[in-house]
Amino acid sequence: MANLKKTVPTLVKDPELIKKRREQMIKGAVRLFIEKGFHRTTTREIAKESGFSIGTLYEYIRSKEDVLYLVCDAIYEEVKNRLAHHLDTNSQGITRLKKAVSAYFQVIDDMQDEVLVMYQEAKSLPKEALSYVLQKEVEMTEMIEQVIRDCVSEGVIFIQDAQVKVVAHNILVQGHMWTFRRWQIQKQFSLEEYTNLQIEQLLQGINYK
Amino acid sequence: MANLKKTVPTLVKDPELIKKRREQMIKGAVRLFIEKGFHRTTTREIAKESGFSIGTLYEYIRSKEDVLYLVCDAIYEEVKNRLAHHLDTNSQGITRLKKAVSAYFQVIDDMQDEVLVMYQEAKSLPKEALSYVLQKEVEMTEMIEQVIRDCVSEGVIFIQDAQVKVVAHNILVQGHMWTFRRWQIQKQFSLEEYTNLQIEQLLQGINYK
Amino acid sequence: MANLKKTVPTLVKDPELIKKRREQMIKGAVRLFIEKGFHRTTTREIAKESGFSIGTLYEYIRSKEDVLYLVCDAIYEEVKNRLAHHLDTNSQGITRLKKAVSAYFQVIDDMQDEVLVMYQEAKSLPKEALSYVLQKEVEMTEMIEQVIRDCVSEGVIFIQDAQVKVVAHNILVQGHMWTFRRWQIQKQFSLEEYTNLQIEQLLQGINYK
Amino acid sequence: MANLKKTVPTLVKDPELIKKRREQMIKGAVRLFIEKGFHRTTTREIAKESGFSIGTLYEYIRSKEDVLYLVCDAIYEEVKNRLAHHLDTNSQGITRLKKAVSAYFQVIDDMQDEVLVMYQEAKSLPKEALSYVLQKEVEMTEMIEQVIRDCVSEGVIFIQDAQVKVVAHNILVQGHMWTFRRWQIQKQFSLEEYTNLQIEQLLQGINYK
DNA sequence: CATGAATGAGCCTTCATTCAT
DNA sequence: GATGAATGAAGGCTCATTCAT
Numbered sequence: 001m002a003n004l005k006k007t008v009p010t011l012v013k014d015p016e017l018i019k020k021r022r023e024q025m026i027k028g029a030v031r032l033f034i035e036k037g038f039h040r041t042t043t044r045e046i047a048k049e050s051g052f053s054i055g056t057l058y059e060y061i062r063s064k065e066d067v068l069y070l071v072c073d074a075i076y077e078e079v080k081n082r083l084a085h086h087l088d089t090n091s092q093g094i095t096r097l098k099k100a101v102s103a104y105f106q107v108i109d110d111m112q113d114e115v116l117v118m119y120q121e122a123k124s125l126p127k128e129a130l131s132y133v134l135q136k137e138v139e140m141t142e143m144i145e146q147v148i149r150d151c152v153s154e155g156v157i158f159i160q161d162a163q164v165k166v167v168a169h170n171i172l173v174q175g176h177m178w179t180f181r182r183w184q185i186q187k188q189f190s191l192e193e194y195t196n197l198q199i200e201q202l203l204q205g206i207n208y209k
Numbered sequence: 210m211a212n213l214k215k216t217v218p219t220l221v222k223d224p225e226l227i228k229k230r231r232e233q234m235i236k237g238a239v240r241l242f243i244e245k246g247f248h249r250t251t252t253r254e255i256a257k258e259s260g261f262s263i264g265t266l267y268e269y270i271r272s273k274e275d276v277l278y279l280v281c282d283a284i285y286e287e288v289k290n291r292l293a294h295h296l297d298t299n300s301q302g303i304t305r306l307k308k309a310v311s312a313y314f315q316v317i318d319d320m321q322d323e324v325l326v327m328y329q330e331a332k333s334l335p336k337e338a339l340s341y342v343l344q345k346e347v348e349m350t351e352m353i354e355q356v357i358r359d360c361v362s363e364g365v366i367f368i369q370d371a372q373v374k375v376v377a378h379n380i381l382v383q384g385h386m387w388t389f390r391r392w393q394i395q396k397q398f399s400l401e402e403y404t405n406l407q408i409e410q411l412l413q414g415i416n417y418k
Numbered sequence: 419m420a421n422l423k424k425t426v427p428t429l430v431k432d433p434e435l436i437k438k439r440r441e442q443m444i445k446g447a448v449r450l451f452i453e454k455g456f457h458r459t460t461t462r463e464i465a466k467e468s469g470f471s472i473g474t475l476y477e478y479i480r481s482k483e484d485v486l487y488l489v490c491d492a493i494y495e496e497v498k499n500r501l502a503h504h505l506d507t508n509s510q511g512i513t514r515l516k517k518a519v520s521a522y523f524q525v526i527d528d529m530q531d532e533v534l535v536m537y538q539e540a541k542s543l544p545k546e547a548l549s550y551v552l553q554k555e556v557e558m559t560e561m562i563e564q565v566i567r568d569c570v571s572e573g574v575i576f577i578q579d580a581q582v583k584v585v586a587h588n589i590l591v592q593g594h595m596w597t598f599r600r601w602q603i604q605k606q607f608s609l610e611e612y613t614n615l616q617i618e619q620l621l622q623g624i625n626y627k
Numbered sequence: 628m629a630n631l632k633k634t635v636p637t638l639v640k641d642p643e644l645i646k647k648r649r650e651q652m653i654k655g656a657v658r659l660f661i662e663k664g665f666h667r668t669t670t671r672e673i674a675k676e677s678g679f680s681i682g683t684l685y686e687y688i689r690s691k692e693d694v695l696y697l698v699c700d701a702i703y704e705e706v707k708n709r710l711a712h713h714l715d716t717n718s719q720g721i722t723r724l725k726k727a728v729s730a731y732f733q734v735i736d737d738m739q740d741e742v743l744v745m746y747q748e749a750k751s752l753p754k755e756a757l758s759y760v761l762q763k764e765v766e767m768t769e770m771i772e773q774v775i776r777d778c779v780s781e782g783v784i785f786i787q788d789a790q791v792k793v794v795a796h797n798i799l800v801q802g803h804m805w806t807f808r809r810w811q812i813q814k815q816f817s818l819e820e821y822t823n824l825q826i827e828q829l830l831q832g833i834n835y836k
Numbered sequence: 837c838a839t840g841a842a843t844g845a846g847c848c849t850t851c852a853t854t855c856a857t
Numbered sequence: 858g859a860t861g862a863a864t865g866a867a868g869g870c871t872c873a874t875t876c877a878t
Contacts, residue, residue: 012841037332039248043869055843058870120332123246134392141393165397166406170379173386177378183343184350188374197375205414221858252852264855264860273852430862455750457666461848473864476849538750541664552810559811583815584824587804588797595800601761602768606792615793623832639837670873682839682876691873 006073006132008066011059021060025050026074029067034113038068038121068121069129075111075118076136082107083143093156098199100147101171105195108175116179137172144168167202174198215282215341217275220268230269234259235283238276243322247277247330277330278338284320284327285345291316292352302365307408309356310380314404317384325388346381353377376411383407424491424550426484429477439478443468444492447485452531456486456539486539487547493529493536494554500525501561511574516617518565519589523613526593534597555590562586585620592616633700633759635693638686648687651677653701656694661740665695665748695748696756702738702745703763709734710770720783725826727774728798732822735802743806764799771795794829801825 010018028049032041043064047057061067086103108115122133145168151157152164159167178185178194185194219227237258241250252273256266270276295312317324331342354377360366361373368376387394387403394403428436446467450459461482465475479485504521526533540551563586569575570582577585596603596612603612637645655676659668670691674684688694713730735742749760772795778784779791786794805812805821812821 014841017841039333042867053843054870055845055872056841059841062870064869120329123329124248137390138393162398162402163406163410166403166410169386169390169394170383170407170410173382173390174379177382181346181378181382184347185378189371193371194375197372198379201372201375201379201414203414205410205412223858226858251850262860263853264862265858267853268858271853432862435862457751460846471864472849473851473866474862477862480849482848538747541747542666555808556811580816580820581824581828584821584828587808587812588801588825588828591800591804591808592797595796599764599796599800602765603796607789611789612793615790616797619790619793619797619832621832623828623830641837644837669871680839681874682841683837685874686837689874 006069006129008061008070010061018060021050021052021056022070024052025057025060025067026071029071030075030114030117033068033071033117033121038117038124043067065124065126065129068125069133072118072122072125072133073136075114076133076140079107079111079115080136080140080143082110083140087143087147093154094151094203097147097151097157100144101199101202102195104144104171104175105178105191105198108178109191112179112182115176119176119180141165141168141172144171171202215278215338217270217279219270227269230259230261230265231279233261234266234269234276235280238280239284239323239326242277242280242326242330246326247333252276274333274335274338277334278342281327281331281334281342282345284323285342285349288316288320288324289345289349289352291319292349296352296356302363303360303412306356306360306366309353310408310411311404313353313380313384314387314400314407317387318400321388321391324385328385328389350374350377350381353380380411424487424547426479426488428479436478439468439470439474440488442470443475443478443485444489447489448493448532448535451486451489451535451539456535456542461485483542483544483547487543487551490536490540490543490547490551491554493532494551494558497525497529497533498554498558498561500528501558505561505565511572512569512621515565515569515575518562519617519620520613522562522589522593523596523609523616526596527609530597530600533594537594537598559583559586559590562589589620633696633756635688635697637688645687648677648679648683649697651679652684652687652694653698656698657702657741657744660695660698660744660748664744665751670694692751692753692756695752696760699745699749699752699760700763702741703760703767706734706738706742707763707767707770709737710767714770714774720781721778721830724774724778724784727771728826728829729822731771731798731802732805732818732825735805736818739806739809742803746803746807768792768795768799771798798829 012018012021025046028051029041029046032045032049035041043057044054046064046067047054050057061070083104086107087100091099122130125133145164148157148159148164148167152159178191189197221227221230234255237260238250238255241254241258244250252266253263255273255276256263259266270279292313295316296309300308331339334342354373357366357368357373357376361368387400398406430436430439443464446469447459447464450463450467453459461475462472464482464485465472468475479488501522504525505518509517540548543551563582566575566577566582566585570577596609607615639645639648652673655678656668656673659672659676662668670684671681673691673694674681677684688697710731713734714727718726749757752760772791775784775786775791775794779786805818816824
């Protein structure tokens with residue numbers, strides 16, 4: 001269950017430089033992937049957008065797929081970090097869950113393009129790299145699950161264990177929805193409205209007889 | 210808002226033949242796209258898998274993207290038809306909604322691979338073709354919305370209009386979830402369990418203080 | 419010990435065409451390999467020299483190494499055929515061996531450039547292809563050995579078995595010498611002189627006390 | 628016909644250092660060339676195998692081809708030296724020639740890989756460098772020729788002048804044979820057997836009527 | 837002197853598309 | 858209508874060489 005970070009081999013030795021160059025690279029690649037997708041972006045374009053030559057690009061990666069991995073990894077890391085940061089509340093009771101959902105939706109909204117790219121292109125990752133990335137998804141799910149379980153422990157929510165998982169997945173996916181279906185949803189709702197409606201639905205379900 | 214079917218130009222006149230060849234083509238292409246994705250599939254492979262030559266393939270389409278359009282269109286049509294077929298019930302009250310959700314999840318489960326392919330590759334469609342396909346998504350949403358509204362009209366559900374939309378989207382996306390997150394979800398739940406849990410959640414929300 | 423011909427896969431089906439195109443390709447490639455060696459020759463150059471486009475080249479081979487294999491194979495085949503043709507004599511006694519050596523040296527002289535290329539570049543063949551080619555060398559050796567053995571059977575030569583092998587190898591290699599050391603040898607001797615001297619040496623050795 | 632040693636320019640002044648670094652370099656390069664050939668070896672690999680950086684490598688050479696020249700030159704020098712050392716006998720008569728051949732074959736056997744590399748890769752040398760190296764080959768031939776001529780002078784061998792040259796070339800090439808055709812010959816004979824058979828053949832030729 | 841990051845020309849190969857038969 | 862050979866733009870990647878530190 002350990003999830004050692006997969007490291008992409010480099011020809012360059014200086015760790016400082018690696019960090020710097022990869023940041024440039026990721027930034028450039030994300031911009032391009034958002035614009036035209038992974039397959040339609042060439043390595044030459046990535047190099048240029050990153051501010052260095054094609055030769056230099058390949059000093060920091062072995063293959064184009066490495067760029068994708070680096071990009072997906074960075075985006076996940078960013079989302080997770082932001083989320084973790086926002087979850088760090090002292091709220092009590094159901095408020096805690098509400099705030100978590102709000103925070104999560106907010107993070108997704110802030111990183112719409114990145115999230116979109118990641119979910120659309122990750123499938124092009126080589127098998128092993130994909131596993132590493134999917135593991136991150138599992139971790140995200142667990143973070144949300146934990147918030148719910150905390151509420152259960154506190155006695156503010158009464159649901160069976162299986163339902164916890166389903167609800168966690170639902171919340172996650174409702175975040176994705178906000179980006180994937182934005183051409184429909186963001187025309188109809190503001191983020192705040194969307195958040196409120198989803199939280200309401202989450203807590204009360206449909207009010208039926 | 211018009212939804213005229215976008216037609217792909219052909220060099221061949223005989224409509225019967227067009228229909229036949231395109232069916233072969235779609236069947237072959239879906240198989241390949243499922244296996245290796247749109248970008249990694251070559252037109253030669255599509256022709257071969259379809260049972261005719263590359264030259265013939267290009268008698269029935271203008272570009273590789275046309276194949277993708279035909280495939281996405283066919284899959285949507287199939288999903289919509291199957292769903293429409295299953296919705297055709299005489300159920301009353303909340304049961305009607307429950308059955309709709311069940312039916313929808315069942316359809317998705319039956320067409321997992323196709324649904325997965327469609328949602329993953331549609332983004333590679335040229336702008337205009339993408340619009341046509343997304344329109345189908347809107348229609349699907351409306352079908353679900355209609356079921357909910359019917360319940361509202363019948364007086365078995367009391368929710369505001371905005372919530373109807375959100376719930377419809379949620380249901381749709383929970384269907385996608387069943388395929389997109391199958392590596393997590395299908396390990397944890399059977400389709401029946403998943404369906405029941407989602408319906409329960411949908412109707413009652415979280416049982417909280 | 420069977421030596422099935424290794425066939426290079428093609429995208430083209432018409433065997434006539436394959437034969438024709440490959441002949442063009444081999445001819446062009448030999449010319450280039452002679453001029454600048456295998457590694458310094460580009461696939462584009464091969465295509466151009468063969469009279470077709472780079473795309474077409476790759477319809478008839480899978481990799482650059484395939485060209486080298488085709489070239490080596492063709493040269494060996496040519497040398498072997500020519501030699502076999504010339505060996506087809508009715509000579510008796512030692513004359514038979516003399517004629518064989520003459521014929522062989524003549525063939526080598528006629529195909530100097532090709533022979534040179536083949537022996538210099540074959541090492542770049544992938545392992546398996548190299549084996550196929552080396553097998554041809556074995557067959558050549560056996561052809562020469564056979565001529566010697568025939569003389570032994572006829573009772574015109576008396577040498578032990580091991581010596582037969584060594585002599586056969588020597589003859590082969592003295593042929594190669596004529597091309598590999600041409601910058602020295604061909605300055606000093608005409609082919610006829612060289613042939614006579616080698617035959618004399620072969621038969622009598624050094625006349626020593 | 629002058630045979631001035633071609634010197635490879637350096638950025639470094641200190642002759643001691645140059646000598647030391649080049650020895651490292653040659654040792655490393657030979658190892659790599661034996662393993663994968665000149666063209667498949669990169670300058671980076673050479674630097675690494677030599678124990679210094681790519682930058683340093685280029686302080687001691689101007690181009691990759693310089694490395695090849697240095698390597699070929701060093702190998703030839705080594706072969707020549709070893710041979711000269713072994714020839715330094717006091718033997719008389721035909722024994723002198725026999726010992727020379729034995730010694731030469733022994734040297735070749737000891738340096739198989741190096742000899743193989745040199746003869747296979749020297750062709751990639753730039754024209755001028757190639758001439759320098761070939762000159763070494765001439766010198767080797769002359770060394771052998773001299774041994775034969777000494778025998779002729781001593782009156783133990785009676786052959787015409789032209790034959791002397793041919794025999795010298797034959798001996799040289801029979802040495803190469805031992806490495807180039809090792810996949811055939813070394814399977815059939817030990818070095819001793821091979822040496823004896825070749826000497827026998829050299830002296831007596833084929834015993835024919 | 838030594839280092840190693842940067843460069844970019846150039847290589848091999850693929851593949852969507854066309855068109856003569 | 859069907860076929861498949863031909864095309865060449867374009868892509869991913871390598872590697873000899875340079876030069877600032």
